[in-house]
Amino acid sequence: MSTGEEGPSLISEDEIKNEITRVMKALYERGLVSALGGNVSARVPGASEFWITPSGVFKGAVNVDDLVKVDLDGNVVEGVLRPSTETPFHAAIYKVRPDVNAVIHAHNPVTLGLALAGVNLKPISVEAIMTLRKVEVVPFAFPGTDQLAKLVADAALKGARAIILMNHGVVGMGANLLEAEAVVETLEEVATAQFVAMVLGKEPPVIPEKDVELYMKLYFQG
Numbered sequence: 001m002s003t004g005e006e007g008p009s010l011i012s013e014d015e016i017k018n019e020i021t022r023v024m025k026a027l028y029e030r031g032l033v034s035a036l037g038g039n040v041s042a043r044v045p046g047a048s049e050f051w052i053t054p055s056g057v058f059k060g061a062v063n064v065d066d067l068v069k070v071d072l073d074g075n076v077v078e079g080v081l082r083p084s085t086e087t088p089f090h091a092a093i094y095k096v097r098p099d100v101n102a103v104i105h106a107h108n109p110v111t112l113g114l115a116l117a118g119v120n121l122k123p124i125s126v127e128a129i130m131t132l133r134k135v136e137v138v139p140f141a142f143p144g145t146d147q148l149a150k151l152v153a154d155a156a157l158k159g160a161r162a163i164i165l166m167n168h169g170v171v172g173m174g175a176n177l178l179e180a181e182a183v184v185e186t187l188e189e190v191a192t193a194q195f196v197a198m199v200l201g202k203e204p205p206v207i208p209e210k211d212v213e214l215y216m217k218l219y220f221q222g
Helices: 015-031 085-094 109-115 126-134 146-157 177-199 209-220
Strands: 040-043 049-052 066-070 077-078 102-106 135-138 162-165 167-173
Touching: 015 040, 015 049, 015 102, 015 177, 040 085, 040 177, 049 085, 066 085, 085 146, 085 167, 102 146, 102 177, 109 162, 109 167, 109 177, 126 177, 135 146, 146 162, 162 177, 167 177
Parallel strands: 135 162
Antiparallel strands: 040 049, 040 102, 049 066, 066 077, 102 167, 162 167
16 A cells, blocks of 8 residues: 555555455454454545445455445445444544544554553553554443444544543554554554563653653654
């Protein structure tokens, strides 16, 4: 899939649909989504419609013909299957974050387990700083509801790239699917490393704040 740096005109809907199916299968193989749980969406940059995985289809074998195109109000534009139950919060993110063109909802077990135990993820790796940057946590709301969509949109408005949904899963966002996929995978990598240190009775050392500030200044300002 092309990146935003190459210009929106270079990103075709066919590329986006192929990437959605690739990402969905990769997440399933990594155990970050289950047979029927988890969803992926993406759009052409700036578009008011997006493609999303369907509801009730085995996640490890989703193909491009299964995908559904919806508008930002959740109305089906193209496709024969029912769009994901979580379509409302995908649409809510796209409405409030014009910089986001891909959204992944996964069920990262270690990330969610730490959150349920009241443990916050820490900047214990360069990847945590580079890829995650800002993680928000939202309280439980039933899947597919307007309440959940509002909670997610409010968290996205704070500039988050990753959102942890209590008692539910995680959301990763990016300018394209590769970025969103990296966010979801990095969440689980950081959570796993932190969990291992805790199991061994050690408090994992974090990257010093001054180094975090320097990195952010060098790479994300100006």
